[in-house]
Amino acid sequence: MKILFHVLVSSILLVSCGSSKQLNENKNSLTKEINKIYQENVFNGFAVSIVDEKGTLYQQGYGFADISTKKEYTNNTIQNIASVSKTLVGVALQKAQELGKINLDDPIEKYLDFNVSNPNFPNEKITIRQLSNHTSSIVDNEFYLSKNYYLKSNQDLTNVKLNFDEEQVFNPSDMKISLQKFLKNTLEKNGKWNKDSFSKNAPGTIYEYSNIGTTLAAYIVEKATGETFQNFTKKNILQPLKMDQSGWTFQDVDFSKFSKLYESPTTLLPFYEMVTYPDGGFITSVNDLSKFLSELIKGYNGNGKILSKESYKEYFHPQLSATNFIERNTQNPYNESYNVGNFIGYGYTGFIGHTGGDPGVLSMMFFDPKTNIGRIMILNTNFSNKKGNDAFYGIWNILEKYQDKLIK
Template sequence: MKTLLTLIIFLLISSSGVSQNQSRLITSELEQIYNKSTLVGFGVAILNKDSIVYSKGFGYSNKELEKPYTTNTVQPIASISKTLLGIALMKAQELDLLQLDEAINTYLPFKIYNPRYKTNPITIRQLANHTSSILDSDDYNRIYIFNDSIPQFYKHLPENIQQNVKEDIKRFNNNKMMSASNFIKNQYNTAGIWYTPENFSNNAPGTSYKYSNMGANIAAYIIELVSGASYTDFLQKHILNPLQMNASGWHSKSNPLKNRSTLYWYGYPIPNYEFITYGDGGFMTNIEDFSKFLSAVIKGYCGEQNVIKASSYANMVKDPSNDNFKKNMFWNIDDEKIGHSGNDPGVISHAYFMKKNKRGIIVFANSSETENDMQSVREIYRALLKYSNQFEH
């Protein structure tokens, strides 16, 4: 008995030692990537369905104040926000509030249809699979509402990009808040002030894939209509509270989130911003909180019910019906992984889990549009992927 106990203790210590050694190795590699990059700060995690096996922050959440970026630093995650929308749609269907294969005009207070295919209804599922034929127009950029004017830092940038950045800053500084319903109606209803047939694809709904942020916003708006609650309140009740994601949500002047990172665009700090809509982006979280969410989805993928039924998870993350389609319920699904990535002013983000080993990988960076920032984030992701198989637990 004593020999068996000794063996068990030895195995536990050995396993712990391997994990600690892997942690040191990956930390060293990530520090090397950070030191040669232009990223200001980032956080990472490797996780499984039960726990985080590695997590750490690097660099600064505020470079000017030398405030470190930690796993509790809160920042927007851009289009990864759509993964919560996928869960929300499945939950709404479970609650019998909507049916994914119903036409969106069953629920909307105004009509949206592709003018080239007036008799072909657009369904909620087509919104979620990016096959709706709804396109993002230039007017989509009206969605960003900055709390203060963006400084004219473009004057310090290379001449070949100064003009484009100047125009972007001018557009963002002139954006005005409006309701999500008006923002959608103005673009896609024939009475809208920005409406044009060019806001729709030449292909019929359901026949071709084209990524659409506004499709996501329409889906979130439908959840509001059928639930009688704001989209943010619906997610709070059905996702954030059950998973105890207490540091997450949507930032606004009336709801400032704590421990928020400064965002760096072209290497310069920019003011806080929010969105007119909520479905396609703008969700704010940290490594610790989002790991809870991704672990829950991995559990669902393994057949375990949590915030939605196991059958809903199975439907949500099954392979797309067509090789030409790339998404199912707003989740990117390929032969190896399931998840999403994102990019917004001052934000680059990745969150995926591997089908084979059920390991999740998260990277949140508070910088964008700097030299080689995308390449650096991909290097970080590949480093995490390399080590993800080497943790015992």
């Protein structure tokens, strides 16, 4: 028996060692293939990750967080992640409902301290659920871009580009207004920025992606819970998941780890913040975001930590049909505008997640519900040409190529 036991243990150790060796070889090959794309000099710095519901299978930073000082972009480098932030707004809404503070089918007027209604349909109530599935009829107008972005105070602006395009302007930090004031100016009947803030479609009928609608949903969480959105999400999402490097403001994070942002590999942009920060201003690292995506996969399978099984079921439930779309994306499987749960999107082939883009920021986070494997990319450099597009999806496809080879 002792001899047989020794043989069995030795066999298990050999299989384990062989498996670990193959796993490391796969990781090394994955890193080499992505490095080859990085050498094309399309992006200054970025990080990627592959996760499943057990945790992170692979994560790696590439390039530089600051090309002038050659500061490396690592797994713990932080930056804003644009509209991938919306997925946290959805979780926050579900948590507020779980705590009895809101009901997603309530009209928004129940929680607001100012009036919001579509002037084309004054008798139609807008609900929280319509905000969460982008059918509220609230749309982004020109002031979203021109009055939303503000420079971080006390930064060196030497050789920094101070506008992203003709419409997207970085305003002086001392002109920044509150979230409430921005929403009132944009959505109230006599608000000074209320110009084309509502569509000609009735609430609840047509999908129209809305950053302002997302921000209004976060503001409702504040009014309903009596907490700032930052504190509510910190207590109910970030702390339980140990996302210690993340937050919504520069004050919430270790700014020394923040990446510089670039319009192109040679064009530096300033550090900035958004008045409507819930729709795109979440600051995180690939390490922290991997924890969040792993939790979402668990939640999809009924094993989540931060929401109940019922809340996750509602969070992910696809709410729309073909009749809710004027134009539906059936080309890109990683476009979240084919269907939507509660601020989380579905690609036409069933991938679940979100994309994001802001000045100097590109991000993508999706998982496959068939395999329970997810991928993340966070980049500090924009692109606007075919070479950039090919590099972006080239990296994404390499992650998919290796993801099944990284499962222990």
